[in-house]
Amino acid sequence: MSKLYTGAEIVFKCMEDQKVEFIFGYPGGAVLPIYDELKNHDSIKHILARHEQGAGHAAEGYARSCGKPGVVLVTSGPGATNVVTALTDAYMDSIPLVCISGQVPTHLIGTDAFQECDTTGITRPCTKHNWLVKDVKDLAKTIHKAFEVATTGRPGPVLVDIPKDIQFQKAKYTNFKKQKKLNGKSNNRFSQKDIDKLIEMMSKAKQPIFYTGGGVINSGPKASEQLRELVSITGFPITSTLQGLGSFPGDDNQFLGMLGMHGTYEANNAMHDCDLMINIGARFDDRITGKIDEFSPKSKKVHIDIDPSSINKNVKVDLPIVGDVSEVISLLIKTIKKHSPNFLKSNKENISKWWEQIGKWRSVNSLNFINSDKTIKPQFAIQRLYELTKNKDTFITTEVGQHQMWAAQHYKFDKPNRWMTSGGLGTMGYGLPAAVGVQIAHPDKLVVDIAGEASVLMTMQEMSTAVQYNLPIKIFILNNEYMGMVRQWQELLHEKNYSESYTAALPDFVKLAEAYGCVGIRAKTPDELDQKIQEMIDVKKPVIFDCLVDKEENCFPMIPSGKPHNQMLLGPNDQKENKITGKGKTLV
């Protein structure tokens, strides 16, 4: 007879078979048997967060930066409800997470027991799938299935809820063999015919553009390499969504910068005026499209996506290609090379006028800002941070708000998996715990959380985690004492009624850093910025960097709500010349 294992042992056996190295979690009554078992499994290290949301975001940061699923372990009731934000965040941004939650013993389910909640009910809409395991015999199968669902097709979070009695009960464990076959829910439904059609459209296009997103990153590092090849053999311009940054080098001449609400003038105008839009792994999010009815009115649209429900959801497309980005691009490149090896040459003339037009848009220099020698401009701070860290293979996380957009605009990424930001859900407080997870995955790399002072206070407690595990993360706070993006919207849309967007009492971040046992640095003037940033980089401990920036700065360019891409609001340089009053104001 084969050996019997307890539920708790089976949880670890599964994780070992899935090659899990780190668990981000927080113990509690309903998961104690699993925590008790932790000591017997050396290959798995537990990272103790200070809040379950922090554990969830740390697992997201880990998953995004190394491509493996993040594993979270929480207790029942409040443990599970606290992790909901992180699960939803991962769901919106397609990040593979496997969350194991404890549950009250099966005989107490439904009795409003202590720390009971309907975890599978609460997490049903924010996971790809979830399971309540009511029989220990199903446990191993369920956990392996959970990993499979989380990592195949369009990745996402899953949750396995395990009642405490199941963790004690015993069952057999048969070793897991990873099946090559992906589950029926993953999709590669494209054919050579689709690719031929696409190439035909590409060769006819006079104003083409690649619009790429997080799907390229999720498809693996190879997809980014293939994308670079594709862009170079076609000569087409390329723009990227917030999530896709890094899949194509940010300083390449064919790259038009990020598109969307705070995207560049050239990217958005090119999207509006193009005649062929090739969407690779992006989802026509409302921050990208602006007003749907006037979104890129003249173009034929191609959409490459692994999730068939992404296609025609927001924008009707002419050629859908359902498949994994990497596989689609690889076949595309192969076909181009085989049938039209001179594509680039023959195409150059076709699109030369287009590039001329793009050059004109570019010359507007829409990311420009009026610098100051007295106060630190937030854009300037990010530019300096970029210049001083660009040779270091730096990993950047962010919180949510103005600083996030400035980081996306001014920090140039040239590799995938280096940029971790909450795009879909827009979770303030994401960046700090995400940095913890990134640093766990890459202990020797420089990890910087570009933060706002409001966001970072939401999950500040995770500094304690960073100190405990000697994670030298750098929290680079652009401190303007406002919830900057809220303030910006209030300035532009609500007659400068800054309702509750000013934080009248902020902690002294330098002292706070010292209280946590890390290093606090403050920069007040542009002169001292470089030296202080260098100091931050050189310290081998976690740092909170309090960068006091201009309090009134707004993030431009900007597509006001409900406007198409060609009606952008540019920065103060432009506004000085044609003051936005009266009619212009209604554009916002």
Add this chain to the structure above:
Amino acid sequence: MVKSKSAYSDPGKKGKLDTHIIVVWVDNEAGVLARVVGLFSGRGYNIESLAVAEVDPKRGISRITIVTTGTPQVIEQIKLQLGKLVPVHKVADFMRGDKKIIFKEMALLKLVGNTSKRNKALKVCKKFNPVVLDKTQKSVVLQITALRREIDTVMGDLKKFGLVSVSRTGAVAMTRGSEIFK
């Protein structure tokens, strides 16, 4: 034009709404109905009626029939989103009015009144295979099977003949002929 104060774009034009019958084959497991129904409510889709029961006890497959309305784009999304759910095996979609498809709803009708009224009531129901399930001196319980709007009409007509209670199922659907949906 009213100045928009929203961070979101204005709603675009509304398309024409069609009624569709969506049939979903699912694993009969705990919470599966909540997943399907939650998808509809969570994404703002409409459910007009719902019928669900296990149809293959051996494989544990349930068949869910949902009548819904939406623009063609929304109907397409419903099918694709349903298809993504892990316990969903297949999804079929039929237009209401499709000649190749049989739709039926069942209703139980309780009528209280004298014999003449009850006989008149039976006459009204004649077209819809009425079955008398229960009969007393004062009352009768009828079962009819018909289309949704036919039952609506019958209910209206029966008011004057002493209709006191109605219980209706959701619509169920099946293709005509020897074909089955794969």
